[in-house]
Every structure is written in C-alpha cells, then in structure tokens.
Amino acid sequence: MSKSIKELERIAVQIRIDILKMLSEADSGHTGGSLSAADILTALYFSKMRHDPNNPNWNERDIFVLSKGHAAPALYAVLGKSGYFSTDNFSRLRKLGSILRGHPVRGITPGVDVSTGSLGQGLSQANGIALASKIDNKKKRIYVMLGDGEVQEGQVWEAAMTAAHYKIDNLCAILDNNGLQIDGHVNDVMSVDPLPEKWKAFGWNVIEIDGHKFEEILSSLDKAEEITGKPTMIIAHTIKGKGVSFMEGKVKYHGVAPTQDELEKALKELR
Amino acid sequence: MTIKLGTREVYGNILAELGEENKDIIVLDADLSGSTRTSEFARKFPDRFFNMGVAEQDMMGTAAGLAIGDKIPFASTFAIFATGRAWEQIRQSICLPNLNVKIVASHGGITVGEDGGSHHCIEDIALMRVLPNMTVIVPGDGYETEAVVRTVTDYKGPVYIRTSREKFPVIYSGDCGFEIGKAKIHHIGKDVTIIAYGLMLHKALDAAKNLRKEGIDAGVINSSTIKPLDKETILEAARVSGALVTAEEHSIINGLGSAVAEILAENNPIPMKRVGIRDRFGMSGKSKELLEHYGLTERDIIKAVRDVMSMKKGSCQSRITPITNQKLSIKGRKLQDSSRFTAEIAEKIQK
Structure with a gap:
C-alpha cells in the first residue's frame, strides 16, 4: 500500500475538505484538533497500517485508537475514504441515528475498535489490545493518538507506566502536540512540558517530528517498529487548524464548526 | 456447627x-x-x-x-x-x-x-x-x-x-446452580417476603425461621442478581405476600431496595421496607459491631417485617397534608425572585 508522498499530500487535502464539510453540515464539533491530526491519520491509513476496509474484523489487522476522541471527524474522513463505509455518511455526522457519532463508538462505526471521547482512556485500552496480541503471538501493531491537553489526565501516566513495565513494544503512541486546548494555550492552562523528557523518564522511546511532513511521519513510524523492549512515543509538533490560514493556531476553533462563509473561504484555500 | x-x-x-x-x-x-x-x-x-x-x-x-x-x-x-x-x-x-x-x-x-x-x-x-x-x-x-x-x-x-x-x-450445598437474572426462591411467604443478597441472605433466613415461630409466614428470596432484577419473581412475591422487605449490606439509596421499590411503584404498589445503611458513611470497628451499629442484623429485619405488616393492615387513606395556598404563595414569591436573577443573566448573555 505504499503511496508516494505527493499522493499522500493530495489525499490529506481531500481529508481536510471532508472534515470541514462534515463539521459545517453538523453545525458543531471539533475543527482545530481534527485538522492538526489529519496528516498523521492519512499516513497511517493510506500508507503505514495493515488493514482491510472490506474486512474490518480481520484478525491480523493493525489497530488504531483515537484517544483524543473529539478529533472523530478526522478519523471518520480517513475511514470513509478508505472504504469502511460510504462517504454519503459524512453529511450525517452527529445526527440522530447516524453511524458517525460525536465521539467514536465501537460497534457503531465500521473500523472503530475503541470507544473514546472521555479523555485519557485510550492508551490503557491500546495497552490491553497490545498485550492480548502479544499473548496470541500476533504481529499486529497498535497505534494510539493522544492530544497534548489530554496528557493532563492522570490515567495517561498510569498507562505510560504500564506500557513500559510490560515492555509493550508493539505499541506506538503519537502525541498531537498542537499546543492548544479548549481554554487556551496548553502551557497556560496546565503546563505539560517538558514532554519528551517526561515520556523518556517513564521508560519510553521518544521521537520528535513535524506532524505535517509525511517523510518525517512515515520514517518515525518505521523506526518505532524496529524498537524492541519498550513502547515508542512520537511527539508530533502540529498546528491546530492546519491547512486553513484563519484557523491555524486559533483556540477559537477547538470546539466550533465552520460557518457556511468560513467553509467556503476554507475550501477555496484548500482546493 | x-x-x-x-x-x-x-x-x-x-x-x-x-x-x-x-x-x-x-x-x-x-x-x-x-x-x-x-x-x-x-x-x-x-x-x-x-x-x-x-x-x-x-x-x-x-x-x-x-x-x-x-x-x-x-x-x-x-x-x-x-x-x-x-x-x-x-x-x-x-x-x-x-x-x-x-x-x-x-x-x-x-x-x-x-x-x-x-x-x-x-x-x-x-x-x-x-x-x-x-x-x-x-x-x-x-x-x-x-x-x-x-x-x-x-x-x-x-x-x-x-x-x-x-x-x-454456607447456605447451599453442592451445585446450587446460577442463572443471570433469576432469583433463588427459598419460599414465598403468605404474610411477607424478604428479598436479600450476599451476607444479608443468611440473616434473612434466620429472621424468617424465628418469625415462623410467632406464626408469621415470612418468605425469603435470594436476589443474587441485582441487575437485571428478576421482576417476575418479585411481582409474584408481591402478589402472594402483599408486603416486602429488602435487606442489603449497602446504602438504602439505589441498591436492591430501590430497585424493588421501582418495580413495585410501577406495577403493584404494596407496602415495603428497606433494611440497609441509612445514608451514612462507615467507620472503624469489628464487623459484628458495625452490622449492629448500622442496623444490619436479624433483629433489624424482624423489626422491618413487623413495621411493614402494620402498614399492610392499615387503611390506604392518604396521610399527606395538602399544601395550602398560603404556603404556595410564599414559595411562589421566592421563585419569582430567583427567576428574575436568571432572567437578568439571560439578558446579559443575549447582548
């Protein structure tokens, strides 16, 4: 499934367009953090991960856990585009009876393995999936994406200890380090720095990358796979609202959907 | 022994x-x-x-x-x-x-x-x-x-x-069986039935035995599944006994007692009493002392049985005092004050 960087960049533009359109149609949801995660999700689903959209329950598939569940639109965009379900569903985001709920729910959306939305819980679940895979001697890789505001949750650090203690090396976490959370700058709300040192101190292999450069994303995911005896944390420096000039680095767009005007402006920029 | x-x-x-x-x-x-x-x-x-x-x-x-x-x-x-x-x-x-x-x-x-x-x-x-x-x-x-x-x-x-x-x-011997959502009926009493789980089950059985000596036919149901509750069995006991007592080592709020009360209130509102911890935290002590202190003994179950049976015999006349217009108007004035405050906030937000 290896695609060229150019192809991935082209897909990522389409993913951003889908994210913005579905959020605008839903008239609520989390724009900024969906856009900051878009490139990493594109790299995972269209290049790195072994998965089969026609067989969502394939036993040997790699697993992705969106611990920062509010970026659901980004996950739905890549799942829909991969073929897990019809992209017609995009316009039904957050609507009654839709398979695309406000936050991911296992059993409701094809391709979603883990229910998230309440922050801080995805890493523990990823650990559990990875341990089960190890017990069964499966080769699958487990990916989990966390937000930087999310690591303020104590459970994240409990899970960080577990992953290192049990040498869960089939696990690769990615931190979407966009620097903003709903109440403001992460380090104004509750400082989380220094992130690399913290994860290293917890016994993790740490890689820092630009989370919008496909070469860096892909090479870090490859490097993580070579590490044995410890889990890997990829700290991805990202920009909240990435791809839409007037949303980039703006706290305002954390939990707000684009208006019709904003959507048109944004689409013009992206196309 | x-x-x-x-x-x-x-x-x-x-x-x-x-x-x-x-x-x-x-x-x-x-x-x-x-x-x-x-x-x-x-x-x-x-x-x-x-x-x-x-x-x-x-x-x-x-x-x-x-x-x-x-x-x-x-x-x-x-x-x-x-x-x-x-x-x-x-x-x-x-x-x-x-x-x-x-x-x-x-x-x-x-x-x-x-x-x-x-x-x-x-x-x-x-x-x-x-x-x-x-x-x-x-x-x-x-x-x-x-x-x-x-x-x-x-x-x-x-x-x-x-x-x-x-x-x-030990109450049962050998393979007593268990099915999720199925209560174990020891006996459904003509006068009252006690529904219990866990540690309180053997106390309920002892209480029933002693009540029988006084001529009170008290049944016992082991509701080891609290959810899903065996509604059918509880309603059958309610129909036959006409009064129920629940006994549990838990707060009286939202435990088995509440679950049984919910079923009765919606289907057959007969008298019932709950034995449980009455909205308090625990404290240090020996288990036996604590069970006595918090009202979780065979004696407490017997008292609840007597109380519920007196309710059963009593008339169904409502003892609720109607709220007078005067009381309502006092409440109404307070409500107006607080609603005015909310209205002000609402106005500010709209601006």
Missing part, C-alpha cells in the same frame, strides 16, 4: 481452576491480589496475570483492551476502588462499548471492619446498577460464588461481582 466460607476465597480458587481449561482468561489486579485472592491464579499462570500497581483506572482500561483482543479479563481490587475510583473508566471504556470484562471486587460493604469509612463500599451496587449493559451480582454464599463465576465466564458482556472480606455461613 455452621460452616463459614469466604466468597473471595472461593472466587480465587475457582478462577485458578478455570484458568486451566480456559486459556482466554486473563486476570488483572491493582496491588491487592493477596486480598482479592487472585494471587492463586497469578502463581499458576504468571503469563496471564497482570499486576497493574495501584492504578485502578488504568486497570479497567487495560481490561477493556484485552476484551477487544478477544480475551476474558477478570479485573479485581477492593469494591470501593473498582467502582468508585474507576467508575468513569467502567462507563466509557467497558459499558458503552459493551465489552466482555468481568469486574470481581472484594471487600464490599461495611464488614471490611477496622479499615473504616474510606474502605467500606456501600455504594457499589448503586454505581454499577445505573450503567447500561452492566450485570450486577452478589453471591449469597461460597457455593453460589462458584456457580456465579462459572456462569459469567461463559456470558459475554460486562459483569460486576461483589465478594466479601468476611466469611459467612
């Missing part, structure tokens, strides 16, 4: 035995494996046992992940830490996706004894019963514990089981 058996001991032993035949069973504990008795499984199957340290939230999440990976995780710690500390993890990571996780928590109730209020879990049934998809079970003795653990291993979905620190008398 009465034989006493600890439900946690039985749990630990059966789990270690089930681990032989069922390789999908994975056990997690949060640094209390000696107390919850998962230590026996840990000794026999170190590769399928994960000590998560003092981190109950992470333990529940990891258990959820193992269930996603098609394992049958049993997660154990003390009841208060399982259901209190990690409640939202159970809700989000286990119950919402309806995952096959078994939470078996020891040290439920006040018979934890000397450790005191911080460790007395008198809210676990309430906290677990409110969660959609969750099954809630408290076995009535050692034998039933074995039947429960065997049954839930084959059942797919979230289950909460409470075991106790205290050993209590």
